[in-house]
Amino acid sequence: MNVQNQVKAVQNGVNTEALLGARAAxxxxxxxxxxxxxxxxxxxxxxxxxxxVKGFFGLGEEQSHTKSFTVESDxxxxxxxxxxxxxxxxxxxxxxxxxxxxxxxxxxxxxxIQLHAVTAKVEGDMDIAGVLGIDADxxxxxxxVRVSFDIDADATADEIAALVAQSQKRSxxxxxxxxxxxxxVSVA
Numbered sequence: 001m002n003v004q005n006q007v008k009a010v011q012n013g014v015n016t017e018a019l020l021g022a023r024a025a026x027x028x029x030x031x032x033x034x035x036x037x038x039x040x041x042x043x044x045x046x047x048x049x050x051x052x053v054k055g056f057f058g059l060g061e062e063q064s065h066t067k068s069f070t071v072e073s074d075x076x077x078x079x080x081x082x083x084x085x086x087x088x089x090x091x092x093x094x095x096x097x098x099x100x101x102x103x104x105x106x107x108x109x110x111x112x113i114q115l116h117a118v119t120a121k122v123e124g125d126m127d128i129a130g131v132l133g134i135d136a137d138x139x140x141x142x143x144x145v146r147v148s149f150d151i152d153a154d155a156t157a158d159e160i161a162a163l164v165a166q167s168q169k170r171s172x173x174x175x176x177x178x179x180x181x182x183x184x185v186s187v188a
Contacts, residue, residue: 014109103167
């Protein structure tokens with residue numbers, strides 16, 4: 001009897017063939033894998049600001065999204081602000097959730113796992129006494145961040161856990177949040 005391995009066709013909206021092709025091409029051209037991502041932020045009023053994302057450098061030359069993206073940021077009325085958008089902290093949490101969720105979809109597609117629903121809930125704990133200058137010994141950032149996934153997929157619990165683990169391993173935003181990064185700030 002001839003037994004063949006059958007690859008289960010799934011559709012999670014990720015073109016893994018293109019991603020794997022890009023990975024192979026970049027492995028042969030490491031300089032092309034050097035990217036510089038950009039955002040330009042302008043103050044609107046109070047604590048309200050507007051960031052625009054359009055261009056970036058990668059694959060050895062200037063690149064551009066197909067359109068500009070705008071991200072509004074502000075603070076809630078509890079901080080005497082107009083609440084015109086999420087706080088920058090909430091944008092960081094959203095970025096972490098988005099990066100991990102996108103990774104789950106890509107890994108699932110590559111592994112032939114059909115997703116039906118993926119929800120990531122992210123919480124970050126912060127003592128704002130540091131930010132407000134009440135206590136100089138209190139860190140301005142998170143003291144803890146928790147990510148919880150609810151995933152409905154044609155997979156076992158172990159396979160789902162492996163999807164999340166691989167997404168976490170490859171997530172740029174997870175790395176940014178969990179590891180120190182050299183940041184320089186200057187005034188033009």
